[in-house]
Amino acid sequence: MELPQTWDTLPVDVLSRIFIARGEADKRRVSELLEVSRRWAHLGSLSRLHQRGALVSPLVPIKPIAPGVSQMSLKAAKQLYGSAWKHLTPIERRVVLSSAAPEGVDIGKWEYRLEQTRHVTVQIETDEIDTRMPAIKEAFVPHQVKYGPQSVDWKNSCYMEISENTTPAREVSPQMLEVCFPFLQRCDEEMEKWYAGIYGSGSIEKLTRLQSFVTRYLPFDGQRALLKHVDGVQVDCSAILALNSNSEFEGGGVTVWDGVPRKQFDYPMLPGDLCLLDNMVWHQGNPIDAGERWVIVIFYTVRLDHPSLVGRTAELRSEMANDVGANECDQSAAA
Numbered sequence: 001m002e003l004p005q006t007w008d009t010l011p012v013d014v015l016s017r018i019f020i021a022r023g024e025a026d027k028r029r030v031s032e033l034l035e036v037s038r039r040w041a042h043l044g045s046l047s048r049l050h051q052r053g054a055l056v057s058p059l060v061p062i063k064p065i066a067p068g069v070s071q072m073s074l075k076a077a078k079q080l081y082g083s084a085w086k087h088l089t090p091i092e093r094r095v096v097l098s099s100a101a102p103e104g105v106d107i108g109k110w111e112y113r114l115e116q117t118r119h120v121t122v123q124i125e126t127d128e129i130d131t132r133m134p135a136i137k138e139a140f141v142p143h144q145v146k147y148g149p150q151s152v153d154w155k156n157s158c159y160m161e162i163s164e165n166t167t168p169a170r171e172v173s174p175q176m177l178e179v180c181f182p183f184l185q186r187c188d189e190e191m192e193k194w195y196a197g198i199y200g201s202g203s204i205e206k207l208t209r210l211q212s213f214v215t216r217y218l219p220f221d222g223q224r225a226l227l228k229h230v231d232g233v234q235v236d237c238s239a240i241l242a243l244n245s246n247s248e249f250e251g252g253g254v255t256v257w258d259g260v261p262r263k264q265f266d267y268p269m270l271p272g273d274l275c276l277l278d279n280m281v282w283h284q285g286n287p288i289d290a291g292e293r294w295v296i297v298i299f300y301t302v303r304l305d306h307p308s309l310v311g312r313t314a315e316l317r318s319e320m321a322n323d324v325g326a327n328e329c330d331q332s333a334a335a
Contacts, residue, residue, distance in 0.1 A: 070101045078200055080105070086202030117259045118278035120194055124186050126272040129243055132179055136243065136294065139176040140216060156223050157213040157297075160184075163308035176214055180296060184212055187239045187274060187298055194276050195237055195302065205304035210235060214243075217252065217285065217293040225287035228257070230280045231299055234308065238277045240285075241296040242269035249291030257282040269295075 077096050078085050088096070144155040160177035162170070177184075192207050217224055231238045240254055246268060254275050256265045267275060277283060285295070301308070 066100065070105075072097050072099055072101045072105075076101060076105055083202070086200055118198075118281050119256050119258050119265070119276060119283075121267055121273055121275050122190055122194075123270075123272045124183075124190065124241070124274055128182060129271055132182075133243060133294075135179045136176070136214060139173060139179050140214060141173055141176075142216070143171055143173075143213075153222065156217060156226075157215045159211070159213040161209050161212045163210045163306075177212075180212070180214065183241060183296055184209065184298065187241055187296070190274055191237060191239055191276055191298075191300060195278075198278070204302045206302070208301050208306065209298050210301050210306070210308055211297075211299040213297055215285075215295050215297055217249070217288050217295075219249075219288050219290050224251075224289070226285040228255075228282055228284045230282055231277070233280065234301070234306070235299045236279050236302045237300045239296075239298040239300070240269070240275040240277075240283075241298075242271055242273045243294040243296065244292070245271055249288045249293045251286060251288040251290075252293045253286045255284050255286055 074097060077093075080102070081088070081096075085093075140158045142155045143157060143159050144153060145157075146153065158176050159172045160180060162172055188207060188209070192204060195207075196204055215226075246252065253266060253268045256267070256275070256277070257263070258265060258281050267273065269275065275283075285293075
């Protein structure tokens with residue numbers, strides 16, 4: 001049966017037959033899933049939802065855990081399965097995590113709470129940021145793009161790297177990429193360490209920057225903030241690096257909504273502060289009322305075969321990375 005591009009137009013009865021067709025309870029779960037897809041209108045394609053695991057939950061029955069018995073935690077499952085954990089399918093992992101912990105495995109409540117937050121803030125060295133900040137401002141040329149489902153005009157960012165399907169921009173600044181390249185590499189290191197720490201070393205097939213850009217916030221309508229949003233279903237994780245001192249602007253910072261139950265986290269984002277975000281975590285760049293606020297934003301994939309990393313896009317990105325790397329080596333040798 002050929003499925004339409006936007007599957008939320010299908011009746012619940014049809015969806016139930018396609019997926020599970022096991023009675024009214026399953027139809028209710030499909031209805032709940034439909035509500036999710038309507039809220040995420042831009043995810044319309046069934047294949048995208050399946051790729052991100054959104055269809056896993058309705059397909060796996062959750063058996064009630066007996067009173068006094070602990071449910072398996074992600075941390076305990078990874079310890080028990082070891083290297084085999086990365087070979088389990090999403091549905092198999094869901095079954096494991098929905099089951100009772102084996103006898104002799106002690107699950108502390110803190111294990112669940114630690115695993116329910118999917119973001120972190122760390123700090124990197126600021127000396128090189130201070131040194132390169134004048135060059136960043138000099139290289140900055142805003143690229144005007146249409147952003148988000150409402151096609152909002154966005155002219156705050158200078159793009160360094162782009163990719164098909166995930167980037168509204170169609171031009172980049174090689175000069176800005178060269179200036180910021182050490183920061184991009186440093187962010188890569190922190191992201192790889194953090195992401196592998198959450199999901200295991202086998203979770204990263206290849207960490208690749210889908211997009212990277214420098215954003216300058218100004219105290220004008222449409223340029224003072226980027227309000228509550230997620231970075232998109234194709235973005236596996238993302239990073240925000242604060243560049244300039246808070247004394248240069250009023251307001252700002254980053255707010256993140258994360259956890260189960262969801263909580264609000266407010267970060268002032270001092271120079272060198274790096275906020276790392278997992279897929280589909282709600283956040284915003286808070287409004288400024290005066291001055292200029294500068295940040296680097298990176299969108300990542302951890303997949304080797306991401307659809308945006310093929311064809312001419314891959315060739316151009318490889319050429320640009322090689323050019324920048326060669327320039328960095330030349331500068332190091334001259335120093």
